[in-house]
Amino acid sequence: MDSSELYHVKQQFVLGAYKTLVDLTLPDPNSPDFLPILIYQARSHIALNNPKAALQLVPADSENVALKAVATLAKFVAAEGTADKEALLEELRDLSVEIEGDDVEGTDRDKATVRVLAGTAFARAGELEEALETLGADTEDPEAVAVIVQIYLSINRPDLAKKEYERSKRWAEDDLLLQLIESLIGLATGKDGYHNPYTFYTEQLGNPSLSSPHVLTARGVTRILRNEFPEAQSDLQESLEQYKDDAEALAASAVASGLSSTKKGETDANELWARLTSEYPDHPSVVDLSKKSALFDEAMAKYTVPPLATATA
Amino acid sequence: MSVMLTKFESKSNRVKGLAFHPTQPLLAAGLHNGSIQLWNYRMGVLVDRFEEHEGTRALLVSGGDDYKIKVWDIRPQNRRCLFTLHGHLDYLRTTQFHHEMPWIISCSDDQTIRIWNSTSRNCIAVLTGHSHYVMSAFFHPKDDLVVSASMDQTVRVWDISGLRKGSPNSGPGNFETFDTFSTVKYVLEGHDRGVNYATFHPTLPLILSAADDRTIKIWRMSETKAWEVDSCRGHFNNVSAAIFHPKHELIVSCGEDKTVRVWDLAKRTAIQTFRREHDRFWDLAAHPNLNLFAAGHDSGLIVFKLERERPAFAVHQNTLYYIRDKYVRSYDFETASDLGLLSVRKFGSPYVPPRTLSFNPAENAVIVTISSDNGMYELTTLPKPSSAQGGELKDSSVDGKRGSGMSAIFVARNRFAVLNKTTQLIEVRDTSNSVVKTIKPPVQTNEIFYGGTACLILSSTATVVLYDIQQQKTLAEINSPPVKYVMWNADSSLVALMSKHTITIANRNFSQHSLIHETIRIKSGAWDDAGVFIYSTLNHVKYCLYQGDHGVICTLDNPVYLTRVKGKTIHCLDRSARPRTITFDPTEYRFKLALLKNNYEEMLYIIKTSTLLGQSIIAYLQQKGYPEIALHFVQDINTRFELAIECGNLDVALETAESIDRPDCWERLAQQALKQGNHKIVEKAYQKTKNFDKLSFLYLATGSTDKLSKMQKIADARGNPMSRFHNALYAGDVMSRISVLRDVGMYPLAYLTAKSHGLEELAEEILEAAGLSPADVDDVPSFGKSSRKPPPVINPTTDFIWPSLSTGENFFDRALASGSLENGIEPTYVNGDAAAGSLAALDDWAKDEEVHEEIDPEEGGWELDAGAEFSASHEVHEEVDEEEEELGAGATPGISEIEHWVKNSPLAADHVAAGSFDTAMQLLNRQLGVVNFEPLKPLFLSIYRSSHTYISPVASLPPLQLHIRRNPSESSLSRVLPVAARSLQSIRSEFADGARDVAGNRLVNAQATFRSVLRALLVVVLTSDEEAKQWRDMVTSTREYLLGVSIELERRRVAQEEPDNLERNLELAAYFTHCQLQPVHLQIALRSAITVFGKANNSAHAARFAKRLLELKPDAKIAATARQRVAAGERNPRNAVEISYDEFTSFEICAASFTAIYKGSPSVQCPYTNATFQPQYKGSLDPLTELTEIGASASGLPAPW
Secondary structure (H helix, E strand, C coil), rough: CCHHHHHHHHHHHHHHHHHHHHHHCCCCCCCHHHHHHHHHHHHHHHHCCCHHHHHCCCCCCCCCCHHHHHHHHHHHHHHCCCHHHHHHHHHHHHHHHHHCCCCCCCHHHHHHHHHHHHCCCCCCCCHHHHHHHHHHCCCCCCCHHHHHHHHHCCCCCCHHHHHHHHHHHHHHCCHHHHHHHHHHHHHHHHHHHHHHHHHHHHHHHHHCCCCCHHHHHHHHHHHCCCHHHHHHHHHHHHHHHHHCCHHHHHHHHHHHHHHHCCCCHHHHHHHHHHHHHHHHCCCHHHHHHEEEEEHHHHHCCCCCCECCCCCCC | CCCCEEEEEECCCCCEEEECCCCEEEEEEEEECCEEEECHHHHHHHHEEEEECEEECCCCEEEEEEEEEEEEEECCHEEEEEEECCCCCCCCEEEEECCCCCEEEEEEEEEEEEECCCCCCEEEEEECCCCEEEEEECCCCCCCCEEEEEEEEEEEEECHHHHHCCCCCCCCHHHHHHHHCCEEEEEEEECCCCEEEEEECCCCCCEEEECCEEEEEEEEECCCCCEEEEEECCCCCCCCEEEECCCCEEEEEEEEECEEEEEEEECCEEEEEEEEECEEEEEEEEECCCEEEEEECCCCEEEEECCCCCCCCCEECCCCEEEECCEEEEEEEECCCCCCCCCEECCCCCCCCCEEEEECCCCEEEEEEEEEHEEEEEEEEEECCCHCCCCCCEEECCCCCCCCCCCEEEECCCCEEEEEEECCCEEECCCCCCEEEEEECCCCCCCCEEEECCCEEEEEEEEEEEEEEECEEEEEEEEEEEEEEEEEECCCCCCEEECCEEEEECCCCCCCCEEEEEEEEEEEEEECCCCCCCEECCEEEEECCCCCCEEEEEEECCCCCEEEEEECCCEEEECCCCEEEEEEECCHHHHHHHHHCCCCHHHHHHHHCCCCCHHHHHHHHHHHCCCCHHHHHHHHHHHHHHHHHHCCCCCHHHHHHHHHHHHHHHHHHHHHHHHHHHHHHHHHHHHHCCCCCHHHHHHHCCCHHHHHHHHHHHHHHHHCHHHHHHHHHHHHHHHHHHHHHHCCCCHHHHHHHHHCCHHHHHHHHHHHHCCCCCCCCCCCCCCCCCCCCCCCCCCCCCCCCCCCCCCCCCHHHHHHCCCCCCCCCCCCCCCCCCCCHHHHHHHHHHHHHHHHHCCCCCHCCCCCCCCCCCCCCCCCCCCCCCCCCCCCCCCCCCHHHHHHHHHCCCCCHHHHHCCCCHHHHHHHHHHHCCCCCHHHHHCCCHHHHHHHEECCCCCCCCCCCEEEECCCCCCCCCCCCCCCCHHHHHHHHHHHHHHHHHCCCCCCHHHHHHHHHHHHHHHCCCCHHHHHHHHHHHHHHHHHHHHHHHHHHHHHHHHHHHHCCCCHHHHHHHCCCCCCHHHHHHHHHHHHHHHHHHHHCEEHHHHHHHHHHHHHCHHHHHHHHHHHHHHHHHHHHCCCCCCCCCCCCCCCCEEEEEEEEECCEEECCCCCCCCCCCCCCCCCECCCCCCCCCCCCCCCCCCCC
């Protein structure tokens, strides 16, 4: 049983309240919660795409495997060149092997964290197979399940995702993370008109012990999927008001206004999109769109345009 | 039936007679010792006692062993025995009033039953026939019948309809005449021993009898006969009374075997037995309307209920879900529509009503609990409202999921918690009723309630615990008596925890709470929209503010169960679970709430708009430390003065003091003013009370010397030397001091004073006056020169007032002073009127919608309907291969949703949304002959980006791409389709913009807009024939406008660049008038043509255009010029310039060369817009749309619906 503080930290991490976690004051270093909370905090930094802050947080000389994994992931996220990245991936591979042995410093929880972080890094690098392997097909760590499920969903295998989820239901008690996974699968498959994710996020918004703009964003996205565009827009706007540097909310907001089928919506969408493109050139939707733009040009080239019919012709 | 709820018990002598008051909570009990007790059973107090009989059995009207019947007035102010009826010859057994006639029936050991007229106080009938003591005799509740029971082992039914007719001879003692109209109708024989009690069923033709043979018999009667139906056996001693349950099919009986028993009327089986150790039961009474019974026994009486009355209910938004008669029903608070939804008849014991109901909006399901069978719950989904109408209601046993547990509630959209009280375990179950989690509660838990997201409220014997399910730990604990009901407010920020006599209002994490104690039982409660808790006790509706203030709203005759409070209406369920409303005035608590929140606007608003505010609210304000607010709405002068003093408002105090003008007021005013340093008011108050001493001292203190001297004069006038002396002293006026001393004959002092002030001459004078010489006073020691005088005035305080208390204007002063009283400052939010605010918001919203749809009235006729719904005709059911694939590393990527999109739709728009641009282009090319895709690029990209969204649920993983569908309720991948980014609707508004540009002569803009419209129309998602038709109409109109605008632009170019080419100019002007435009725009074209042709002196043509213009019925002014033009044309029907324009042969206009293609001439078409071209343009790019190849073959749009 986790202590109340650690429980809350975990809950916030799961629900994407990274900002809150980053601003959290760490407990006393001698407290048993210190390390796990530190790890969550560092991971929050990484999730906010601020790996440098994470590195500062992690003591360089730590022997704890989980800490090492966090540091490596942070470096990996920060790394630019493929060679660097490959080296760091190698480090994570070593760590994943290392934890199989008995003589490492770290609890079971730390080991699970190592797997999750390594899996995350592999997934980021596109090594999905390796990621799944590292996480293990028989894992009993809900966090690992979450990563696995997302990987399955990203390769359009909701059937496998569902299976993994059903399997985890057997051992995981009604965990918050599990509910998140369930709603995630709902988002990807559109089961029952996105009813489940919608109620899940609505419920979490009413949770007294946390407030996370991420949940608002998630509900906004869900509402977009439910074709409730004005409502979605209001959620997303609120989310952006709470935390304006959320690329995801911004992107979703652009989508929602673009679909509101009013003139104003269209203009707003273009503005928001321009903002997204300039502020977050790395956001997948931006990257994707530029790819599509190239694709368009390519496809267009197949057609020859005849001369314009004019009176003089 | 596991409950017999004792409401009240008394200790007394043996109770042999009982009667309920039909409307008031009163119960009369006849005691064996002859006294009658009148109890208020709700409050549990003895209201009155009547002692004149010797041995009493029946009441209100009472009969005694003294052979007398007495009628009592029970009203407390004039309680007395009204009259006594004499006639019976032996002990009386029962007496009863008739329900409508002024009749009293009595029966006696003299073997007779008598009916008396209570107004004439005569015996009007004597029913004879019983051959032993008559033990009971009662009127039928409706018919003219009497049923009696006798020791002669019979039950008799008498017909007394004769009594109503004709006036019987009321002469006393004339027995013979009575028999003629009161006859025995039936004699019911069957009991083996004497019968103690017989009574009619309130509605059915049934009779119940209780006898010394230990049985209860049920008899049925028809018009002609009566017969025994069945017997209830079980009492093991004499049965003293048996009655029908007034509402349910139950019988209640009691007997000398010290039991009260409940029987099922239909099955004649015992349901429940209530035993008492030492007391034999003698009488039983049922309340006519309520579920209440009273039983009299050897040492007192008990009042009891047979079942809980509190209906199970739950409120969700505007709907109340509740259970009545074992049916789950829904009640809409706004429309008051009340629908049966679900039968729960087969759930649990048929005699026990369900205890609680928990509703889950996400699943549209309910959990019902019942206390029978040691507690059970049942989870059922509610049928859709539509299916509930007509036919049988769904029965919960069909798909209900059951289990045992004392209380069960939903804790999340797909989880519910069940408490098992005996094992003390809470199980969290999912909607398929399987346990997902088991919790061991930290305290002995009697009941569980919803505690907010992922939390439970556990009710224990002395505490309530807020418990986190996920974390399995106690978040907070409050001491409280056992909590019975929990109510959350609308935004779940406050919760009311109700127990029998207390209410705890807590915030959502229990960190703050306040407690209210009630002496009367608390029944229910509901939150007002403004966050005030309204609750009901047995006899009151009350309110309670979050900080604990509470007060009465109204009184209740009968308890109600509040369900919802909205504005001035309380919605509630009454004891028989019927929805009711109570209208009340929430002003008082709203005012208090506003006060609490310092919301002065609202307070002011309330003050102005309501007639609130008696003494109590003033007292409240005073008590709460807001006398200055109370001051603003008090008229009574005395109260105003009190309040003004209290809040230090001296102006008001002075004003009121003047009108009261009583010394004590002035004194208090003076005190208060002194405190504030307002010496002017102090002065005034002292003057008023003629308090000269204080006044003088005040002048001294303020340094007001001239006033002091005035005071001296006043003192002089008053002839008060003491005062004179004082004033003289204060004023430092030695002369007058001396003169005072001299006046009163105190020469020595006067002398010394003069002397010590160096006034030798005066001293001499005094000596002289005293008849002494200086030598006589030699022995007086000489004093130094006195400098006694008042301290000098440093500040001229006289003219100033010390601002020791801020007299700044408060909100009310300003508001009241600014004269805004009339229109008032509308508060932003007043509960109850809030609807107005939200309506306004809605209006705004609706306005947006309107604007959105609005097309310039001039361009009317575009109100095409885009309402048709999409219906998928793809009924191909794709079986998804369920291959048993190993989870893990070997997973191969599946088919992306966007690929399904491409597969599922033949529409280019859907392919664009899927990002499959090349297939989209192929489709457009094939369907509409589009070849130039360059202009479509922004459109394609914006549609694509609007069809996908991203979310990153797991930290640091790349976000997951999600695909937005236009049919979100569809989950089969073979039917999903992308969202429609462009709708006809939005394009229509763009078209309207273009049309406005035409009217506003912004032709270049218009041309661009129309082109954009045509581009957008390429990627519209169509879902029905209707829409396809609209689409085609739209394409055609846009083409015509675009053509017209292009022609006009060309004409202007010609006029500009080739001014000599008048011919062409005229031609183009003429062609423009042949584009199919809306009349209003056609007018523009025609007027322009008229002008151009007129200038060119082509009056015949101009006249033709003018005639066409007139056909369009333009404005009067335009029509006038047109008529002139027509007239001119008739005068001079000639054309100066020859042009190739033949309006009488039908023609199309080539959209490239802008020349006429007369009917029958060869032409080619644009595959998209069907614009016509001269044949030589085949194969070139359409200059109108700049998209398609002229003359290319095209298949047209598919119709996938």
